[in-house]
Amino acid sequence: MRTRTLVITLVLFCLALFAAAFVYYDRPQSTDEPAVVEKTPLVRDYSPVIGPEDAPVTIVEFFDPSCEGCRAMHPYVKQI
Template sequence: MQTRTLVISLLLFCLVVFAGAFVIYDRSQGTNEPAVVEKTPLVRDYSPVIGPEDAPVTIVEFFDPSCEGCRAMNPYVKQIQAAYPDNVRLVLRYVLFHKGSEEAVR
């Protein structure tokens, strides 16, 4: 009987300590607002930008005009831009994956 009471008391104590720690941790986290990032190393000043400058979502696409995979993704990117014209901006970063890409980028 004493062992049972001791085990139940210990479990209740652990539950109270855990609940208290959770409440303290939750309060210390502050608000759940996302962090605002002003600059990103992926967006360059010389990169072509399509869409509003103040859009909440920025898609950075590493793009090679000679790449078939890049061309295959283009309709999906256009679809996202068409669905959310005021909320998405597209930043193109040209990369050279294939022969002849230098001429296509110029």
């Protein structure tokens, strides 16, 4: 009976520790510094471009021909 109580206590302690760590790491980081925005554009001078340059939205496709998912989505991205 004593061993069972010890095991239950340890399990509850581990669960409480895990929950506390989750709450601690999940909280938003409040800083007064603005977010850093990368200033290097994804579209380079040598990038193939379709459509007007002043479009309000830019879609950048990272395509790997050996990737099965990339090959499957390629026709849909081109259609967009």
